[in-house]
Amino acid sequence: MARLTLFYHLQDVNAEQAILELAGAADFNKLRSVDDLPWIEQLEANHVDVAIIELSSLSREDYLGLLDNVALSNIEFIFLSDGQPNPNLDQLMSHFAGYHFRKPYDMTLISDIFADFAQYLVSSPIRPRPFSSELDQYGLLVGSSAAMHKLYRTIRRVSATDSNVLIIGESGAGKELVANTIHLASPRLNEPFIAINCGALSPELVDSELFGHVKGAFTGAHRDHKGVFEQAEGGTLFLDEVTEMPIEHQVKLLRVLENSEYRPVGGAKVQLANVRIVAATNRDPIAAIEAGQFREDLYFRLAQFPIRVPPLRERGDDILGLAQHFLAYRNVAEKQNKSLADDSAQMIAAYPWSGNVRELKHAIERAYILADQEILPSHLQLPQASEMGASGDDQVVIPQGMRLDDLEKIAIYQALETTQGNKTDTAEQLGISVKTLYNKLSKYEQQVEAGESNAEM
Ligand SMILES: Nc1ncnc2c1ncn2[C@@H]1O[C@H](COP(=O)(O)OP(=O)(O)OP(=O)(O)O)[C@@H](O)[C@H]1O
Structure with a gap:
């Protein structure tokens, strides 16, 4: 396994020395910031896992450079400051679930956090398997990224x-x-x-x-x-x-x-x-x-x-992992063993997903209904990048004998996609009340989760 990299940009030399000597930092390769380049650019240019940044003041420019910067979104940040209120840092913390410690720094805590990062920042490649999920779970959330x-x-x-x-x-x-x-x-x-x-x-x-x-x-x-x-x-x-x-x-x-x-x-x-x-x-x-x-x-x-909450596009291997996860749950619920064809798995992994996990879940649900056994790329019905946002040719090929409630489900998923998840617009498009839409969506969730998709008559 490759060693993790800790980037540090610190002004206080005593703090720097203490941090480098922490037991929790021992597992990291250390990368010191250089003086003649902005630290954000250095972060972008290197593969960094954890960054510890001491800021006497975080400028508006730094704040904007960090915000929604996909290149930096997988870095774990620890900010250190002298404790003077800094609106840019406060705003940043409202977007980031990073740490901010104020002087005097608690080195034991920082060491524990490094150790915590080192334990989790190990990404295991996902081997696609049709009948089981390999993702970690915390509470109701699934994902190993x-x-x-x-x-x-x-x-x-x-x-x-x-x-x-x-x-x-x-x-x-x-x-x-x-x-x-x-x-x-x-x-x-x-x-x-x-x-x-x-x-x-x-x-x-x-x-x-x-x-x-x-x-x-x-x-x-x-x-x-x-x-x-x-x-x-x-x-x-x-x-x-x-x-x-x-x-x-x-x-x-x-x-x-x-x-x-x-x-x-x-x-x-x-x-x-x-x-x-x-x-x-x-x-x-x-x-x-x-x-x-x-x-x-x-x-x-x-x-x-x-x-x-990180958008789906920032979750790396979790994207394919979630597809497998939803498929595995569907297979168990339906007592089936449908599988994802290799080129479908590749297509899912390479697709420019937005932030929306529901979109991925719906794509799998829809493909599951349309596929007899193997889920082919055509069943996924993912719009090409060039078609995204355009109305395009949205024809769905309906297999013979499809159940009416499955058909309804596809119509609802499709409408949700065109409205980018806006439930009021979706309900309006489908001619149903928002409440009815909520009821139907929550029924679908329960069906999948409780494995009861075929139970209703
Ligand atoms: N990490 C995850 N693991 C498993 N399922 C997930 C995960 N994240 C989202 N989902 C699934 O995606 C769907 C949307 O999730 P949820 O309703 O929590 O999102 P939301 O952000 O509250 O949506 P909205 O903005 O529409 O209110 C649900 O079906 C949920 O089960």
């Missing part, structure tokens, strides 16, 4: 606390799985996990959905109704697509996050919420604030601990 292991470690750390968490990631990257995994890894795991989609709350009922109502509070309130804060009492409340909540309603969330108090509609008594909040967005929250769609004060309340 360095990017996923970094995510697992972040989740493990945040789960032990009661901080609010803001999960930032592209559509379909696995934000809900991350939220659910945080709950499962937290001391609240035996209490409820309640998820709501903030973009799908009906404007008239938003108070009632969040805080509940008492019987007779308004026309149609025939009995008491528990809002999501009460349903999640003692557990975790997942606020999905939080930036999609109309801005005028966001203040309602802010109030309850500030003092934990809420009052059901029509109720006389104020209730106290004991709920851990995990929120998610597929937008850049800073951009949403700048665009006037997201309250800055709510952002700061929610983002006590920001977590970035």
Whole structure:
């Protein structure tokens, strides 16, 4: 196995010496930054696994150079600073699940973190096997790449606390799985996990959905109704697509996050919420604030601990690994043994995937339905790069005797792809309500996971 490389860019010579002598650093080749080249360029030019960077100040230029820089996305970062507030570094941390330590540095901790990195940064090549998955799993998340292991470690750390968490990631990257995994890894795991989609709350009922109502509070309130804060009492409340909540309603969330108090509609008594909040967005929250769609004060309340979910395209061998994983689960559920042809595996590995794991999952599901035994490239129906984004010729060849519900599933997956995972647009395109779409998607997930795809009559 090749040795891992530790890049260091440090100004404090004593700290530099202490870091190089750490036991945890022993397994790394060491690469010192040179003075006459910006350190980001040096990182881009070398194969680096871990970078420890001491910054008296992180410039705006550095921040932009780091942000969404695919070349750097698989590097584990540790930033060291003198502790002076630095907005660029703060913003960077809201996108990166990296470490930031302030002076005086805890060398034992840094050594442990190096050792932790060394243990996980070993990538094992995936040998495609049709009937079993080879990927590591943490909670509900599957993946063996360095990017996923970094995510697992972040989740493990945040789960032990009661901080609010803001999960930032592209559509379909696995934000809900991350939220659910945080709950499962937290001391609240035996209490409820309640998820709501903030973009799908009906404007008239938003108070009632969040805080509940008492019987007779308004026309149609025939009995008491528990809002999501009460349903999640003692557990975790997942606020999905939080930036999609109309801005005028966001203040309602802010109030309850500030003092934990809420009052059901029509109720006389104020209730106290004991709920851990995990929120998610597929937008850049800073951009949403700048665009006037997201309250800055709510952002700061929610983002006590920001977590970035790596997009699928940054997960290396996990891409083919996930394809195998979804296929293996489907085979077990259907009691079949369909396999991926070699050229299909190559096609999956080489395909320019977006950030969306759902897209890959759907491609496998669709191909599974279309293939009799061996999944050929034509079954995958992956648009050529030149066709991506264009409407193209989307004809699906429907095998004879295909079940109506499979046909419906293909139509839903296809529509989700054309809308890039936007559920409101998908529902509209298909002529169904967003709620129906959610119900159908959650049924498909349960079918695959519980192995019941053929059980319904
Ligand atoms: N690491 C993973 N391992 C296994 N399945 C995954 C992983 N990440 C995502 N998925 C699958 O991809 C789909 C999308 O995941 P999820 O709903 O958590 O994403 P999301 O980011 O919350 O999506 P959206 O932006 O639409 O709300 C689900 O079917 C989920 O099971």
